[in-house]
């Protein structure tokens with residue numbers, strides 16, 4: 001057990017019941033030609049955090065702690081893609097359409113893959129999720145119960161969409177959640193900042209936040 005110097009107050013880190021969950025660090029959100037770019041976003045904001053996310057993943061792996069990866073993606077027949085999601089907005093290519101990296105956000109396509117630098121290793125759980133939250137229509141809840149997890153450290157993209165949605169889902173299910181502030185990113189700096197402040201406001205109403213260094217220090221002292 002160790003105290004992580006988190007905000008709004010210390011987070012008591014219990015390695016035996018903690019997992020890292022890395023949300024949607026996929027080519028489709030980080031590279032030109034993918035879903036994020038098709039919506040007009042500056043994807044270089046996402047690639048900048050890759051070294052920090054990698055450091056966090058490696059810290060968990062070195063300590064023998066579980067690392068879980070999520071991927072936002074849909075079945076090739078689009079049976080898990082509600083029309084309301086496919087038709088929303090005005091992207092240059094829609095989910096399921098053929099793009100430069102294969103069909104956008106479809107399971108098994110090259111653009112849907114997790115970035116090489118952050119690729120899961122053997123034995124790590126990978127959750128394919130059709131929604132923004134990782135608990136919706138997935139096995140994550142049962143997997144975490146089976147693994148005896150009570151605390152989740154979060155990294156990945158985007159802070160105010162899939163990361164925050166999953167943190168809120170986890171918080172409602174009784175998990176203590178901590179967001180690694182410098183291992184998450186948004187396409188909008190102001191949204192990232194607002195999400196971080198919302199999460200830790202009102203006495204950590206959704207969870208805690210800390211830097212990757214503070215999390216790794218917690219692991220080293222636990």
Ligand code: C5J
Pocket residue numbers: 023024029072132157158159161162163
């Ligand atoms: C979005 C995500 N932003 N992973 N997905 O559509 O946050």
